[in-house]
Amino acid sequence: MRKKWITTSLIAMFVLTFFAPLEARALADESGKVTFTKGLDMEGVKISVYHQSAPLAKENVKSLCFLDSYFLETGYCVTTGFEVGYNGSENSRFVSLTENYHLPIDLPATGYIWLETTTEDIFVEYTVSDYLYTRDVVYMDVFVPGQSVTVFGIGMSDASSLQLGEKIIDGKNIISRSSNQITFKVPSDAKPGGRVFQLVNPISNAIPVYVSPVVFNDPYQPSQWYLAQQQIYEAYDVFAGESEMVVAVVDDGIYLNHEDLSSKIWLNEDEIQGNGLDDDKNGFVDDIFGWNFLHGNKDLEVKGAHGTMVAGIIAAEKNNEKGIAGIADNVKLMPLIVCDTMGCDAASVANAIKYAVDNGADVINVSLGTSGVTAYSEVYNEVIKYANDHNVPVVAAAGNGDVNGGIGFDLGQFKQSPVCNETKSSDVIGVGALAWLVSLPAWANYGSCVDVYALGEHVVSTTVPIYDLEGGLYTAADGSSFSAPIATGVISLIKSAYPNISNAALHKYLTASSIEGILIAEDAFMLIKEQYTSADDFVAGEVSAVDVDIQAIFSDVPGDHKNVQAIIYLQQNGVINGYPDGTFKPENYVNRAELLKILVGGKGIFPDAAMYNNCFPDVKNDWYAPYVCYAKKEGWVGGYPDGTFKPDKTINKVEALKMLLNSQSVQLPGFVDVAPFEDVATTDWFASYAAKAKELGILEETGYFLNPGEEMKRASISENLYRLLTL
Structure with a gap:
């Protein structure tokens, strides 16, 4: 650990002195000295001004700007929110700020405050000092x-x-x-x-000031202020997850022999070390602990300290009387190398994400920031969709203005990858950085691609001795790269307790529990605990603390669409997905495979592809195989007389109603003595399904006709399922 990081409190004193610019004269007295914290809200900060000519009035103040030592503007000015008060003598006044402004993180150490008034310009010299x-x-x-x-x-x-x-x-x-x-x-x-x-x-x-309890015996645990800031300590009291999670760290490697990480490294149990064979037939020879995608081999020697820091935040060993405490228990770390000291490679990142999904990762952390790999590219779209289709969340850092001279920018206007490679809100969980005083650092990216913010300033974690100036095992650093693993750690905790929670549900609860975008772990856990009674049982119809937000999630489902509430509800609960172009295509006809994915998802179930496959001659290992095979096992569906399932065949209303009601175990009437619709006879095989659906009020049809042979549309089945789930 670099002791200077640990013992330095970043409190900046601005000592203000006055001199006479042009014809104006301004002097300072003892009360003109101002002390406040760099980055802290400036509300109430006083600057004393003495005028020989006339007292300063509130209406005279036009702006207050910070200049560097060459009188050049730093870009930080405020033009509203001033108050002028009496300072003890006839011509002495103070100017204070009445709104919550804060100083930029990169403010020069010395310079001038430029107070522009209607009668004169006043320049106040300032100096920044750090106290040890x-x-x-x-x-x-x-x-x-x-x-x-x-x-x-x-x-x-x-x-x-x-x-x-x-x-x-x-x-x-x-x-x-x-x-x-x-x-x-x-x-x-x-x-x-x-x-x-x-x-x-x-x-x-x-x-x-952040009060931190001593929860673990790891010596640097009190310095992990994000554990308190993100309310992770409180989250530990809510539940304890039991399922082991595999977290892929797509980065420059993990120091495998680190005292706080060596017990947390993933092991590919299907591969025999050193025999030169691809024992598990996954296309990678001797990938015992991970893979080097940059060089296409098993060499996992670290190429920097970045990935080791990320890994420590997520899962460093707790209560071992060493170093720090990782956020998540029951985690194994999968090191996937895509970067070295020269930078990162976009194709390697995409390949690493796919490898992680195929080899059992439950969460993928991507904390990258070099221009060559973060420039927006659609090369990531397919692989991120692949991860999402397999219910593996990709957590991506928002970046630190790396392509903008270190100044943060709006990702909504200038997209970066992979944080902005989303075809719907749950495809990527974008994480932005906060300063230690819960403000946005000047270097931090922001905007619509950011889902939550976590602390990213002076984050203490594990490091690699050869890359540390003092040869230590622990250090601290700034950046959204270290905000992302905080979110990854929280997600790992959630998935450990609720392994089958969907990506969409994760996104929903993480963002719904945030305060102005700030990730609050305890609140997320409490919302999920309210919504889920077990890992496999989704309590339908109770959005409880999170109301359905009626706004256009898909570009072709406007806020006034007749089925918008149903579509948003199902999307937010992970039941339905959109298309890669951000649309839902509500008027498209639904086929048999798509319908079963919707219905199985409506139960909060996401079957394991390794267990559910090859259940029909035409349903082998396709994306829909787990859903079709699960439905067959549960008796919801059967095949056609020729033994096939015909997954691409569109489905009509009554076939869809049968699958829908069966999937929710709805009790049907023994017989139907009154036809529910004029085009449904009491002797029709589907009469009981139509009658029950009408009785429950889940149909859109309110007239005399059902049109049973009409093909079912995506919007209509969404409405039917939504009404059934929210009865």
């Missing part, structure tokens, strides 16, 4: 109950009371205080949720 704290080892502003903490600010001595969250910091916990700082002990009963240090007085802000 060593008392009791302050882990990047993550504080353990009982630990000493120093907070810098203004008006410390005037505060009427001090609070940490809802916990009052009383006299016995205050060690020392002055006008610009206070040192206190975190109360022993402080909770992780009480993260905000509040000075109760008119001029000071709340300062997030």
Whole structure:
């Protein structure tokens, strides 16, 4: 671990002095010194201004901008939200900001504040200083109950009371205080949720400090502030998953001998090491622990430290008195190399994703950021759809402005791969980065391709000694590359408890549980726990805490479409999918294979392709085989007289109703004595199905005719299933 990362608290002091530009004269006194945290909301920050000519009025202030030491604009200006107050003498005033602005992460260390008024320009010199704290080892502003903490600010001595969250910091916990700082002990009963240090007085802000419980015996665990920020500690109390998960790390490799990772490496049990044969017939010889797609061989020697950091965040060994605590238990890490020190290769990434799916990965993490591989390319579309069809979520980092000089940009306008290679919302789970004060760093990409945000600043994890400046096993770094594995770890926890949860459902609960896009693990788990009673049983019809959002998910299903609520409900619950071009094609006729996928998905079941295949001569190992074979086993369907299933044959209304009602185990009437429709006789084989469907109110038809031989459309079967599930 790089100690300078661990013991440095990023609190920046701006010392403001004045000089006389042009004909204006501005002077500073002691109250002109301002202390606040870099990246922190600037609401209430005061800048003292002294005028010999005339007092400054609120209406005089036009803008406040930061300039570098050469008086060049940094691009950071605010033009609204000013307040001007009396500062103790006739011509002395202060300017404060009344809105929640925050400083950019890349603000120059020295420069000038340019205060533009209607009468003059005032320039205020500033300096950024970083303070090194060593008392009791302050882990990047993550504080353990009982630990000493120093907070810098203004008006410390005037505060009427001090609070940490809802916990009052009383006299016995205050060690020392002055006008610009206070040192206190975190109360022993402080909770992780009480993260905000509040000075109760008119001029000071709340300062997030992040209380971290000591949950594991791993020495750097208190420095893993994302465990508290993302409420992962609380999530551990909700449930414990039992199923082992395989997480593919598509990156530059994993240091296989790392003390915190060596027990977590995936093993291909179907391959015999060193015999030079492809024992498992998967097309890769001696792929015991993974594969090097960059060079097409089994060499897994790490090509950098990036993948090792990603791996540690996801699954480093807990409670081994070493290093850090990974987020997910019961995880094996599959190292797939697609990058080296020269960069990454897009074709290798695509091949690695397919390999991961074919060889048992449950989650795939792709944290890439080099321009050659992240430029938007449709080469990823097919393989990401392949992963989605096999219910394997792909988690992708949003990027760090890598192709824009390190300045973050809107992915909705300038798409990147693979985070934006989605044909519907659940195809890729895009993860953006947050700064430690829950603000968006200047370097972080954002926009419509980002589904959730997780902490990406000063993330502590495992590393490779030869790539560490101090030869250590642990370090810290910034970037969405390290936000993505936080989400991957949370997803692994969820899938460990609910192995059959669909990609669409995962997407739904992760985003529904977020607060302004910030991933909140505990809330996601609670929503899922409400919705699922077991790994295989979907509680239909109870969206509970998450209402159906009536908006156009598919480009050809507008918000006023008559079946939009049904289509969105089924899509959000992982029952139906769209096409690669983002459409649903509601007027297309549904065939027998497609219908069974919808109906099996409606039960919350996603059959294992290895178990369900080759059940008809014309249903072998196709994408629909698991659904057809599962339905056959359950007695929902049979074959034609010639023994075939005819998966591509379109299906009419009554055939669809039979499959639908059988799939949901609906009790049919023993006989039908009154025809439910004028074109349905009581003696027709489908009379009981038509009568029951009409009784339940799941049909769109409200007149005298059913038109039983009419082919079923995708929108219509969606409506029928939706109505049945939500009875």
